[in-house]
Amino acid sequence: MKVYITDVGPRDGFQIEPAPVSTAIKVETINRLAEAGVPSIESTSFVHPRYVPQMADAEEVMATIRRQDSTQYAVLVPNLRGAERALKTRPDQLNLVVSASESHNRANLKRSTFETLAGFQPVVELAQKHGVRVIGGIATSFGCPFEGGVPAERVLDVIARYLSLGVSGVVMADTTGMANPQQVRRLVSTVRERHPDLEIHLHFHNTRGMGLANVYAAYLEGVNHFDASIGGIGGCPFAPGATGNIDTVDTVHMFHEMGVETGIDLDALIVLAQDLQTELGHDLPSQVMRAGKTSDLHPLPADI
Template identity: 50%
Template structure:
């Protein structure tokens, strides 16, 4: 009989304030973004991706990145991360006092051109300068890989393309890689095989998985990744989010759904389910539309109800 090979604890990186809000068409007031981040900090996340320095014309929702980063309350023990897509954005980020920059590019050329007007090779060349600027300013740089598990224009990525990008990041001194299923097309077998291969090829890297729940497979993909030895995952409160440059984009896997599943399996996250539900409720008020989260709607599976005192009439 096969035995489960599961870690005792995992790291949850909350990306709701950045990836969760970037696709919202109604501008969220800066003060509300700050409150959202502060409330999430109070939950005890080890890391929060707060905002992005993408050009304001490209992502107008996050045009207030400087003010948000200046006014959030920094909780000791929480790493505050900013998404940095290019060198111009990195120059903006220098004065934000972020603990980390997540460099982001697309593994597929077609999505890279659509998203950044550069091929993957050109984006990597620019990231060499970004990585140097991070080092000069004492900021940790992570290497992000959008469309690593599937591209809306090219389909599934050959593993050699992932190797190419990871090797380039490694040469920049980066030791933390985010592998993203930007459009939510990965399946558990694909996730498992991909994460095993990249860890075998580059064993000195630490890996994080960024999943979208577009086709309802994100939790299954997380389970497969756990089996492959991955212990860090991006999630967004309420299942908010989606890439502005992806057709039919939908949200990230919901933080509370992931924590609920891990909690049932005895895996520690350092987060409290009830507190996450409170934050999901605020997020729903903030964006003004229903959330994608399953357990936000249904509640914890351990919740019991009073048994009826008489037989309930059966439906015809």
């Protein structure tokens, strides 16, 4: 089963960098991800710059990138105004996001979960008029930093509402890295039983070191769409301690070692992560970037 990776670094990664990230670095990152064969890139978000200043150059980024026919360029939009801005830049996909937990949704979006979902109706309708697909994101699908556990029925309720709006698929996100592999398998299985034809994407963080274990658990349940972030940059700015998206390099390396096809040039990703670490001026959490691939052999010491 081929795996499809969406790199969310240009949006989810850069959005919480403490120092400004130049438009040139964002564009270069997106271009090099596409050249490496990454099939989908969440390129930016059309949020108000007062809330997420790092995304203030969204229009410029989308106007400047060098598009590859083999890559889908997605953007995050929070509301109708954001969608109107985004659609002028010719994205291939609009991504929405709502939290399964009320507390996180109010902290993030200042309204209830189902108020937020109701506001997405005109967004989906507008996207459909432009022939652009929409994916519905569900933050805190596996746990909330304010409430703790999130019942599976709550996630199913959000999915049902999204499907009634006409989305093409959903992303279940482990926003603060609270998921474990058994929990992932249970929730994915439950969702598949209710919606066997649903396109499921999963978005994991490595906050507590279980990111790739959770990816593998979902893969065993038949999921083959995963979000990851180049070098492991990023996290949620509205959740305490939620650093650490899973790394695209580490994720692709794991699947390649398992003999699973991704269509991505791993060597090109490693070099990109190394360059990005230099450009951002701080260490990135990517393991394979530092240690190399398992197939990289080393000479014996001369004194042996």
